[in-house]
Amino acid sequence: MEQLIIKNGSTITIRKANKLDAEAMLEYLDKISKESDNLTFGNGEFKLTLEQEENFIDNISKQNNAIFLIAEIDGKIIGNLSFAGGSKPRIAHTGEFGVSVLKDYWGQGIGTYLIEYLINWSKESGIIRKVNLRVRSDNYSAIHVYKKLGFIEEGLITRDLFINGNFFDSISMGMKID
Template identity: 35%
Template sequence: MQLAKQLFHTKDLDYVIRSAEIQDAEQLEKVRLQIDGETENMDRERGEAYLDAAAFERLIEEDAKSDRNLFLVAEANGQIAGFSRCEGSPLKRTAHQVEFGVGVLKQYWGHRIGRKLLESSIEWADGQGIRKMSLKVLASNEKAIELYKQCGFKVEGTLKMDKRLADGNYYDTVVMGRIPKL
């Protein structure tokens, strides 16, 4: 699915939220790799489940054709600062829901880019008649959990000892969902 560009200004930063385009693929390859290395809040370590530019091109093409997928990028100063993706299922029993994921480069934290990517995704999902958005977040990422709650997500459960981080300790993952009011 494709969305129109949205312009934002916060903390002396102008940025655009828009649908990912084929020409973003090379930059997305680098940005995803960098984000994975900047925080342990992601599912992957840097280099794991690596997607090259060709894989991003395929993903962008597929998502643009689907009414159940949405791939957004945040662009600041001519560069991709972050991205988000909603992925739906072709299965009839789960076609009413999408899973949301987001990543923002550390240098852009604090500019509300993650929030705006989330809000744009929620607006899209509600407009598509999607009945549920879900996501997973490390229990230790309290800031993100609070943001998700502010945007209507509720805790649905906790996956105990779900991730093992660089410190060698195991961490819980919180499963959250948002069901719009009709």
């Protein structure tokens, strides 16, 4: 758990989630599905039940190569990061993460803090050697954050997303953990 002061002066807490967070997490995911076209799910398209979300968070907390982070202000979820390494030995050292922040809190440094927490955790995990991500090629603020933190562009995935009748490419980015 970490407490940080963001740019507007508020204190945020970044911590690992547990299954008691599942209900608030589903509400959070429903909210961000309406706020951004840069995610793999659109308005109302995140359809896990409470039990499925509880199991998802619980499973991650039992793995040494996965992490599910929450950023909170006064107990309210305002950001999230989820990373999972592979389940087989040859891919256990590598995984992909997704990150999001509620729109009201964009530009306060919260996305940066969540990813920094992931990088530090990866270095200390003793297992993670590579962190990957995919980002819509026109998501300039996210790409800026990833490059600022040291992620390198590794490739272009064409037609990765299909949103409102249009295809969008994704950039594949990665960071080696030594």
